Amino acid sequence: MPELLTKPRPENAANEFNELSALLGRLGLLWADEATAELAMAPGATFGLRTAGAVHLAAAVGAGTDRYLTNNRSELLKSITEIDVTDPDELAEPATFV
Numbered sequence: 790m791p792e793l794l795t796k797p798r799p800e801n802a803a804n805e806f807n808e809l810s811a812l813l814g815r816l817g818l819l820w821a822d823e824a825t826a827e828l829a830m831a832p833g834a835t836f837g838l839r840t841a842g843a844v845h846l847a848a849a850v851g852a853g854t855d856r857y858l859t860n861n862r863s864e865l866l867k868s869i870t871e872i873d874v875t876d877p878d879e880l881a882e883p884a885t886f887v
Contacts, residue, residue, distance in 0.1 A: 819848045836865045846872075 819825075825847045833843030842861060849857045849872055856873045858880075859866065866874045 819852055821848060825851055832869070836863060836869075 821844050825844060828851055829840075829843040829847035832838055832846050833840065836843075838846065838861070842859070846857055846859075846869075854872060856875050857869075858875050858877055860877065862876060
């Protein structure tokens with residue numbers, strides 16, 4: 790998402806920019822340590838994920854999160870039981886931030 794904030798904003802997109810900024814402010818960063826790297830090997834090999842996707846998934850599982858959002862629409866990812874893998878299109882419409 791940060792790459793979206795570095796591109797020129799379309800006209801009349803102030804509300805979307807503010808909502809995205811508010812969302813980014815709620816996110817936390819996790820270190821990709823040796824345990825995360827080891828955890829990333831299995832889903833990377835099993836589901837054919839690229840390195841970044843496998844590390845993101847492993848970090849989420851390792852941190853004990855409830856849900857992993859991804860645009861990867863592979864049906865194989867739906868078989869993961871350690872975390873709820875969700876396509877952003879499956880989420881309810883977002884509430885407007887005030």
